[in-house]
Amino acid sequence: MIVAEGLHFGYGDQSVLRGLDLTARPGRVLGLLGPNGSGKTTALRMLYGSLRPHAGRVSLDGRPLASLGPRQVSRRVAVVVQENDADSLLTVREMVTLGRLPRLSTFQRTGVADHRAVDLALERVGASHLVRRRFAELSGGERQRVLVARALAQESDFLLLDEPTNHLDVRYQHEVLDLVRTVAGSAVIVLHDLNLAARYCDDLVLLDQGRVVRAGSPDHVLDPATVESVYGIGVSRTELAGPPQLLFHPLAPARTTERLPA
């Protein structure tokens, strides 16, 4: 279980997090939502020690994260980061094998167990056929798959993902999140798309200006009035397709289509 309590953080005099609390429970997929600049990514980075809070604390199964080194953290928590890694020269296999790094000492070479973990991870994300390709040559969707495989190869308890659906088309957005749900026992996902969050997350936390506005089930968090006040856009909600889904009302009337009735 990852517990964050009273996190404060800022750059200069601009504060990003103002007393944020959240809990990532084992076996659950937690979605972090909020407008641009609400502190989602900052909060996520605190959960694996990439940023240290100015005040407050993060604990991993009861132990303060600050007392653990990055190596210890990386054995428990795997991260799929948004990074400009598209020009990496590694092959897919080499990229996924990097996931074994936390489990190997400096002088240890990769052994049978490592190769098995890598093979299994690639298989689980359906990327076994890509092993010999260069990571840089893959499509956006394939790259996300490979990064999830790398995280799986880490054999950690928690999977953290920062906007894994970025730059992916609709089909791949669903594919990646479906994959995360299937393969990761426990995950924290930063997401922009509220409807994807409603469909693929067990719990949601909605942030605004560095604070939690609402937390709980998708049904509870995606309350139209709350979403409207946080994002400043009109919302209506439907539950025809199972989980709650939101329809957004354009700020100005569309030119070619009729405006939806509020």
Add this chain to the structure above:
Amino acid sequence: MVTVAPEVRAERPRSGDGAAQARARRWIAGLLVGLLVSLLAGIALGAVHVPLDSIVEVLGHHLFLVPGEQTWTGPRDAIVWKVRLPRVLLAALVGAGLAVCGMALQAMVRNLLADPYLLGVNSGASTGAAAAILFGVTFGLGEHALSGSAFLGAVAASLLVYAVARSAGRVTSTRLLLAGVAVGYALQAVTSFLIFASDSAEGARSVMFWLLGSLALAEWGQPLALAAVVVLLTITVLAVLGRQLDALAVGDETALALGVRPERLRTALLVLVALCVAVLVSAAGSIGFVGLVVPHLARRAVGAAHVRAVPVAALMGAILLVWADVLARVVLAPQEIPIGIITSVVGAPFLLVLVRRLQAGAA
């Protein structure tokens, strides 16, 4: 160097990584043979040709104290043992060192155009050497005044680059790149000014010669031993830290997520690389293109994973520089041309081809 335990391979016959390792082993074996042949050729060829059997006799005599009748002449012994052997060894060490340092820096700043001189090391060394040659600044180093002041200049320059690149306790790749370029240009200006301000045309000529690189000063002694120790250490450390370097090359956040502290690793590697390049530059001047081009060749051969690419780059760099030095001695024999001219003539078109391929691959 990397060796691969045979039992590991036996246990996973169909793994893609096994194939890559086997390929790397073949390359390393081939390059080791190539290096041996190149070293012999480097001893044999030059203004005076030395036949192979004489080389074997002289080397056997000195290395293994093979007794027997001395059938070779004194000058030939001197050429092989005193002049050419230390020279080809220095060439191999400089080539290997520049290649792996270039590769490490390309990973650290995530830029394929990075080279070992990015850290301002060569500009600093040049300034130090120019001060020594033109104005007799010796720092009390006696016979090692030239290489000693070059080394001090190199270390000072890399400290400066590091100080500029470091901000709030962090060294980011972009800042390192920019700081290296800025300090490099500034020190080049200082060197040019020293040459301009000096009256000695002879001195200016020797600074020029030094700037373009030369192995003519190679001899048995401490500088060669130091180069050997530092280069072998650098190759070993970079190969051992290969996986960490791979993670760092992907990105700082990725490295951290995989349990590697990017700042700490980068700082440690910077110290190692700056030291290695400073030793090499003070021994042989700044020889361009090896550290830029060889890493690309090595990655093309065995892939980008540093565990495999580092040893291959070291061997390729060694071979390349031994042959460049042979050309430098032979082309206008008995006159020698600066080896930097050879490496640039060979390296520049090579780089152009690489750039063309890179574009084609990306499109």
